[in-house]
Amino acid sequence: MFIWNTAVKSDPHQSLVGFVQMKSLGRAGQLLLTVFTVAAVASCLPKAGTDVGNGLTVKLNLQATPELAAKQEQAKALASGVVIDELWVTTVKFRLTPGADCESPDPGVDIPGPAFADLLGPGFVGGSRMFETMTDTFCKLSFEFDEAKGAELPVGAPPELADAALFMRGHRADGVVFTVRSRAKDSVKLDAKDGSFELDGEEHALVVGFDLDAATTALALDTLPGDPIVVDDKTNASALKAFEKAIRTSAKLFDDDDEDGKLSPAEANAEHELGHGGPE
Numbered sequence: 001m002f003i004w005n006t007a008v009k010s011d012p013h014q015s016l017v018g019f020v021q022m023k024s025l026g027r028a029g030q031l032l033l034t035v036f037t038v039a040a041v042a043s044c045l046p047k048a049g050t051d052v053g054n055g056l057t058v059k060l061n062l063q064a065t066p067e068l069a070a071k072q073e074q075a076k077a078l079a080s081g082v083v084i085d086e087l088w089v090t091t092v093k094f095r096l097t098p099g100a101d102c103e104s105p106d107p108g109v110d111i112p113g114p115a116f117a118d119l120l121g122p123g124f125v126g127g128s129r130m131f132e133t134m135t136d137t138f139c140k141l142s143f144e145f146d147e148a149k150g151a152e153l154p155v156g157a158p159p160e161l162a163d164a165a166l167f168m169r170g171h172r173a174d175g176v177v178f179t180v181r182s183r184a185k186d187s188v189k190l191d192a193k194d195g196s197f198e199l200d201g202e203e204h205a206l207v208v209g210f211d212l213d214a215a216t217t218a219l220a221l222d223t224l225p226g227d228p229i230v231v232d233d234k235t236n237a238s239a240l241k242a243f244e245k246a247i248r249t250s251a252k253l254f255d256d257d258d259e260d261g262k263l264s265p266a267e268a269n270a271e272h273e274l275g276h277g278g279p280e
């Protein structure tokens with residue numbers, strides 16, 4: 001394989017010769033051709049953090065809303081007095097569905113996963129996901145939550161995210177700590193607010209915002225027993241179900257005007273909203 005690749009690089013005419021020779025090599029040659037073909041196809045797939053050619057480049061990130069004030073740093077204080085200290089998710093199968101008519105959508109544009117995100121921090125670990133598309137009109141963004149093995153977790157992720165799709169830690173206004181751990185592999189569908197949305201320019205930044213007010217309201221923390229309060233599929237399970245539904249249905253897709261991968265209060269509003277989840 002090494003010799004053949006060298007020949008291709010040194011003289012383009014040799015590539016045809018190499019190809020013919022490979023065909024005559026039988027099984028070994030076919031294996032080489034398969035390797036080459038897989039490599040060529042892989043180079044056409046969307047890549048994280050890489051501009052892969054002409055067309056529209058879409059940048060996508062995940063964040064929690066409302067945006068935290070700078071002085072709050074890595075915690076988010078909500079109007080209810082609840083403070084969220086940590087929120088991570090594991091996601092897969094991001095797909096933008098092109099077309100103005102979602103009843104008969106074109107094949108989607110996939111972003112490779114799994115993708116871990118620190119929703120109170122920078123969002124996706126490794127930065128916004130970037131991918132190319134040759135269309136500019138979309139009717140839906142969808143993705144799924146997924147579980148990750150402990151060994152797959154990125155540096156900085158809480159160990160509780162192992163074998164889970166979401167982990168959140170916070171405390172109530174009275175100081176009682178709570179944790180929420182979800183293993184649900186739910187899909188999230190953000191339908192275009194007005195049937196479809198157009199992305200202009202050569203590069204367009206989007207952010208999915210998860211509404212923490214809606215999600216923590218669904219938990220009804222004041223009614224839950226425990227100190228700390230544990231919410232998972234064994235403890236306070238009905239609260240977990242309500243939380244998981246609220247996360248899915250309250251998520252929204254926003255234009256990220258300044259392309260910083262975050263949602264400012266001026267960006268997380270109805271004017272910048274392109275799509276939304278639920279009702280289910």
Ligand SMILES: [Ca+2]
Nearest residue numbers: 258260262263
């Ligand atoms: Ca922004």
